[in-house]
Amino acid sequence: MLLAASTQRTIGLVILAIVVLGGIVYIYFNIRSARNEVGSEIELASNRKPYLSDEDLEGKKLDLALGSSLVLLTIVAITLPLYWLGEPGRHEGRDLDTWRISTNRGEEIYLEGAQCVNCHGPEGAGGVVNTAITSSSGEFVAQVNWKAPALNTLMSRHTEDEILHVLNYGRNGVMPAWGSGGGGPLTDQQLEEIIFYLRSVQISEDEIRSQVDSGVEAGAKALILETSDEAWAVEVRAAEAAQADAAMAVRLLGRADFDFECSDDASECLALDEANARLTAANEAAVEPLDAAVSTWFDQVSAAKATADALVIEADPSLADEGNEDDLRAAALEILSTLDAFEGQEAYLQWGEILFSNTAAAGTYSCARCHTYGWSFDGASDYVLEENGRDGPIPELADGYVTAGGFFGPNLTGGSTLSQFETAIGQSAFITRGQAIGQTYGRGGSGGNGQMPGFGALTEANPVGPGMGPGSGIVFEYPALLTDEQIDAIVAFERTL
Template structure:
């Protein structure tokens, strides 16, 4: 809209300018080529002062009127064109901002694919990377595979300044290293801004975000729902077997696939109903353990990574060990006290929430809920590795945060404001946060 307005006003101004220039050119041509008469003969034969000039009646009527009208038209053109030009200035500024934003997003996308996609995945959809666990002296303990989060919801939890701090200084002890020049990284301040602009461009819409949260919960209860609905489970197994047995028979495969899709919809509805029937702390546990949308990633040891097994043969790479497998249990036993116990809420990047820690910190559930909604205070260290000056806060899970110091809720570029002017919601609803708090206060 702003670009359209700026373009219309600019085109109108250009048209007026062209009319003024053409009019002036016609005036000059008329006076030089047509109105003036060339000199005939020498000065002795016909001196210029002997040339008959216009009469007073001519000068003071049509000639004077023409001059006055020409001046008036010129003034009108100037008087109209300049205000129109000034009126278009806000639109031109907005157009410049939007064009700069597009350029930053494009360059940021290139930087992301070059520097970040190997860990965070193409398009920031998440991935994993090799990492090592060391003791306080820097000695090697174990090789792990770190689950790197998707970035499509980052600005729902962190302000732009917090993301900038993390990009500049990294996030120890995670694999996230310092990328910005202030932290010793290779990227300039502008390149960090370009990355942030790209990250903003890939954020999910609020409806998509809530769908992702619900998908994670449904996935967690899938087995329980199938166990409770044996008939649905049997029909789904038969439909999947029919897909496998169809082979090259395209018609049979398509019919079986349609049946699977119908049963998956039925399973989805049953799962959502199952979630609604759960007690608040039970739903809270599922939300707590809901990957990047939950709390366990920071508050439960080893939730965001898994061990890498020993080499299977000389020259072969390590294998990933399945969480909870016998091989992983053996490795944990060998490492003894060198790694933390995998206790839900036992503390990792974030503090320990067990043994009544949340009850001592918050006198009431309402205060606890408010803290999870807004997050911790800017500049105040939080958790076991929180820097406290931009990159170590408890994220805001219930509001779209701007500058925490000023308690604003609208980030730069208006990310926290939707097109209709309303505030963008947080990553989780208040009801979901209340469920999480009910679970945490029972740890």
């Protein structure tokens, strides 16, 4: 658009220069070649009325007439090109205005009209919705807190059409259907305006990387605290269990007596204070050794990756050559995706699992929110049991989650991704782009509605909007949610399930 504007501007300036210069040259030569008039009619024919004399005619009257037409001509000659010059700017201004207005309207709908903000947080940073889940026969099962993913990275994983699908039809009964297509209250134009607003709140690549990394770090800490045999980890687990028991005892008191308030009189409350103090102390004692253990674990992940590369190069030294990076990556990933391939591989698969279930930004970077039933609402935790006054956990989740066992997206366990995708690198490519509307994938992947997001970078060419329609040449680039290395690690984890 800018290029177009500058060519039009250049042409306009050239024409203006030609007109002005030409005018000056013409006037110059006209004055130089002006001569006194020769051969006028000396005598007046008898049937003619005398008209003004030459002196009168060629005096002030003529000057006035010629002068005023020159002024008018000059005005026309200069203002027309000037008007033309301003035209692209006026177009741009109109587009920008419409853009700004649409964005503002979208923000208004996000905050007030549809109150997306209540669930998805300010500027789409992610949030949580308190909602009831029901059994397949429609009976109340539990009141839960369901993660509403951050939308400030939405444009990285979905095209506009894919977004319109979920806005129109909602999802899983927790994300309402907003568009008229799904029986919702908003018009197509309002949905477009929301997308304008969402474009304006997308975060930078650096912020994305640091959110993903903080989620991985939290996941690594949780994993180590859960599995380490070190005394400080054993103590944290024991203190957590004791604290949970003590808190449950107090809650049961509260359930029996509605006006119940904790005081020194109740031994349960004293026990809870003690349990809280023990847990705080255990966590404090664990801070330093835990940080050290996390960094050792990260080293193990890198070492596993290096071992896989080395194994590949040992089998085919040519893959170490420059220009063969893609083949090296594909071959190493094949090894990393094979169960029990080598000593030390485990940390790499753990990395994949942590990324799969990344809790950062309300699960926006995770796969688990769509592929693991119950993950989005911590379904296997005690509070569900307690706060619903129920005597048992949600039946499907009595034994905890089945990671990648399937929910909105298909079940990925039991080697199913091995039969869907012939190669690990092919599966990586699928996760990088996601499933585009109507496109098939793998050996039998259906052409769905594009609801499997793409986790690599996304380019949105000629999106719809003022001045943006087909052929506008406008291109938006949105950063990748995950790096190639992270996607590969998730693929290896999935292929060993």
